[in-house]
Amino acid sequence: MKKLMDSFLVTKVLLNEICHNLLSNNIFEKKHNRYLLLCIIVALYILYFYLNMSELNKIFINRDEVSNELRNSLFSSLTNMIIIITGVIYLIVTLSFTLTKKMQYLLKILPFEKGSIWFGSVIFKLLLSYCSFLIVFAIIIPMLRLFHYNIGLNFLILIYCQLLFVASICFYYLIFYSLSNLVKLTFFNINNGLLVLFLFLYYFSFRFSIDMKFQTFNITVDHALVVKLMLILCILITSFVICINYLHTKIDNDVYTSNDFYIFKLPFNMKMNQLNLIILGTIRSKLTIRLLGVVILVFLLSLFDTKNILISLTTLVYIYPLISFSSIRYFNTTVSYRKMNSFLGLTSLKETFITTFMNFIINFPLVITSLLLSGDFVKSLYYGVILFEAGLIMSIIFPKNKSSLNEFSASVLCIVMAVGLYLISNSMLIFISVYLLLFSVKYYLLERSYLDEAA
Secondary structure, three states, rough: OHHHHHHHHHHHHHHHHHHHHOOHHHHHHHHHHHHHHHHHHHHHHHHHHHHHHHHHOOOOOOOHHOOHHHHHHHHHHHHHHHHHHHHHHHHHHHOOOOOHHHHHHHHHOOOOOOOOHHHHHHHHHHHHHHHHHHHHHHHHHHHHHHOOOHHHHHHHHHHHHHHHHHHHHHHHHHHHHHHHHHOOOHHHHHHHHHHHHHHHHHHHHHHHHHHHHHOOOOOOOOOOHHHHHHHHHHHHHHHHHHHHHHHOOOHHHHHHHHOOOOOOOOOEEEEEEEEHHHHHHHHEEEEHHHHHHHHHHHHHHHHHHHOHHHHHHHHHHHHHHHHHHHHHHHHHHHHHHHHHHHOOOHHHHHHHHHHHHHHHHHHHHHHHHHOOOOOOOOOHHHHHHHHHHHHHHHHHHHHHHHHHOOOHHHHHHHHHHHHHHHHOOOOOHHHHHHHHHHHHHHHHHHHHHHHHHHH
């Protein structure tokens, strides 16, 4: 019982850190800035929800047109969608959430029983993942209109979806962390690579086979079937939790504790000028290497699956903008020596232009592929450029060194903002207008950071 209470206390400490540090940036000292950020987030979410509803109305079907086979197919698609989304959420939480050094030290010196810190951090990350799932699930909910079920059955399906999320994330944690840690697959993030491989195969191969098979079953999705599935999920959750707890007793580490960047010696002939300083601030991030690995892995899997270089390059164009997301670590990677920028002659204006140059260098492969491949891939280039700027802005507003959750919050906000801006960037003129706005905001935030560091 004491171990359980200590674990809940660890979770409470982490949640308390969020409340005190999430909006600790000087920009949010004024209430109207907080309200402005909240209004922007709500507006983007409503816009995204509206676009999903608009697309749904285009494929809306009447009750008379819904057959039992179609309902089975829709139910299977909903199940597969939640399993895949949960895997992506787990991957994002794993890559973007680590404890700050201050929080690591605080948790280590507290008189907790062995395993309490681990269990408390697991509960915290589960809450984090569930909040992310609810944001996405709120957009999926309208899909239930296609089923034409009564209110009672829809309510049971909603509960089923929540249990499916918990079962799925327990499965991912068991296989891709606990088991992988035991057999030493966490080195070089091999476990995350295996998770990407699993999600790729599930999305492009397994789910179609499952949908086709489930559609042919002579069953009806009713109250009894959903209740049975819920009971099966409860049994699976219990089994997964028992296995995770058993495997953890064989693992020494309690929480994720690692540096966010690589420490390596510079080449002998490399001069430390302003450009190289910012380049190192970008490529030293472990997130950059991990995202690059994910993109290369997806490209190779696509090439192996299709045996067609053009199709694989097309897949690469759509997945490559993920690398721009690495800018979410830029400010945290450079925070240790930012006070020295003025001695190196680096100003906020110079840093703004140099990071813009880095943006286009990173997305240069998108420029080449967009020109070489036949098709409209310009929006992917827009998305990559916008995502880099949005990530860098979020890294300044929510510096990770201030709070363990700042980077995760920045990641979610960055994705929401980038998707919203991407949806409206249908022309070169709109894209340039949006980019100039982001450029101005970035310059303003960097100027504020230089003034704060000089104070």
